[in-house]
Amino acid sequence: MSNDSLGRVETKSFMHKDSFSLKSGKTLQGFEMVYQTYGELNEAKDNAILICHALSGNHHVAGLSEDNKKGWWDDMVGPNKAFDTNKYFIVGCNNLGGCHGSTGPNSINPENNMAYGSSFPMVTVGDWVKSQDLLRTHLGLPYWYAVVGGSLGGMQALQWSIDFPDLVKKIVVIAAAAKLSAQNIAFNEIARQAILADPNYNSEDKLPKTGLGLARMLGHITYLSDDAMREKFGRDMKKGEVNFSYDVEFEVESYLRYQGESFSNRFDAHTYLLMTKVLDYFDPAESHEGDLAKTLKSVTAKTLLIAFSSDWRFSPERSRELANAFIEAEKDVSFLEIDSPHGHDAFLMPSETYDSAIETFLDKNE
Numbered sequence: 001m002s003n004d005s006l007g008r009v010e011t012k013s014f015m016h017k018d019s020f021s022l023k024s025g026k027t028l029q030g031f032e033m034v035y036q037t038y039g040e041l042n043e044a045k046d047n048a049i050l051i052c053h054a055l056s057g058n059h060h061v062a063g064l065s066e067d068n069k070k071g072w073w074d075d076m077v078g079p080n081k082a083f084d085t086n087k088y089f090i091v092g093c094n095n096l097g098g099c100h101g102s103t104g105p106n107s108i109n110p111e112n113n114m115a116y117g118s119s120f121p122m123v124t125v126g127d128w129v130k131s132q133d134l135l136r137t138h139l140g141l142p143y144w145y146a147v148v149g150g151s152l153g154g155m156q157a158l159q160w161s162i163d164f165p166d167l168v169k170k171i172v173v174i175a176a177a178a179k180l181s182a183q184n185i186a187f188n189e190i191a192r193q194a195i196l197a198d199p200n201y202n203s204e205d206k207l208p209k210t211g212l213g214l215a216r217m218l219g220h221i222t223y224l225s226d227d228a229m230r231e232k233f234g235r236d237m238k239k240g241e242v243n244f245s246y247d248v249e250f251e252v253e254s255y256l257r258y259q260g261e262s263f264s265n266r267f268d269a270h271t272y273l274l275m276t277k278v279l280d281y282f283d284p285a286e287s288h289e290g291d292l293a294k295t296l297k298s299v300t301a302k303t304l305l306i307a308f309s310s311d312w313r314f315s316p317e318r319s320r321e322l323a324n325a326f327i328e329a330e331k332d333v334s335f336l337e338i339d340s341p342h343g344h345d346a347f348l349m350p351s352e353t354y355d356s357a358i359e360t361f362l363d364k365n366e
Contacts, residue, residue, distance in 0.1 A: 006063035034101035039085030052149035105270030213260030225343035
């Protein structure tokens with residue numbers, strides 16, 4: 001085993017037995033949340049970092065799972081990596097509504113002893129943060145040294161600093177925004193319609209794999225940049241020549257179909273619908289009539305905002321808007337735009353600048 005590997009990691013479970021009220025007005029009669037931890041909690045219990053996952057992520061952030069799969073941020077989390085487990089106690093959880101062990105659409109509804117399916121209640125980023133705070137209490141942590149996330153995960157980090165300002169010292173918001181643009185909401189709606197239009201949606205014995213696969217194909221296009229797709233695929237043909245049919249001809253078609261098929265075998269359609277709505281609903285400034293600076297007045301956490309040059313799903317301009325709101329609210333904020341050809345997916349990939357920025361921000365004394 002290499003000295004930068006976490007090896008096999010154990011998935012743990014937190015059971016919250018009391019009722020849990022959601023922003024929608026609905027209530028869960030308790031819930032289960034699965035999580036993993038990496039590194040050791042120090043004696044002062046002041047080195048804990050929460051890493052929040054994005055739309056299709058989960059609690060398996062790093063190390064090897066029971067079936068030998070690497071965590072989705074394994075290149076960034078571990079000994080001597082950007083999130084150094086020699087220094088920090090790192091926690092990753094699967095959010096409510098997920099499909100990897102936490103209470104969600106596949107769970108049994110205690111009211112009728114049947115799987116929730118499409119009846120699972122809508123949740124929000126605020127609901128997630130509230131449930132994560134219950135996990136913090138369960139773990140005996142007085143506060144988070146930092147809360148970190150990319151994309152939808154970054155939105156959770158931002159919400160943490162607003163809702164629980166006394167319980168988080170630092171936040172790192174990566175490739176995210178204070179709210180979705182109309183274009184982003186439109187992409188999410190097309191993805192949802194692909195799933196809802198699948199004849200197997202809500203079927204008792206079949207999965208809407210075609211609809212979920214199409215949703216993933218659409219999403220995947222928005223995660224990559226034009227330059228990255230051109231460099232990776234160009235107009236390369238699968239068989240070297242045009243065959244004048246609707247079968248796979250271009251390499252990019254083959255890649256997208258593979259991504260759709262693979263994703264539809266490991267993810268839940270109801271969860272995908274739910275997660276895209278969580279994204280759409282996110283708007284912390286709503287509590288102050290759209291004035292984000294006023295919303296941020298309660299924040300005490302030191303903030304690092306990171307954006308990537310070729311990310312058009314959550315462009316650097318959106319991070320600058322957030323940075324300007326922090327400045328207007330007279331908060332401690334740093335902003336970094338990293339030159340990268342990888343589009344929105346760049347937040348998942350290590351680079352010297354990226355790693356160094358995170359390490360420096362986390363190591364910097366209060």
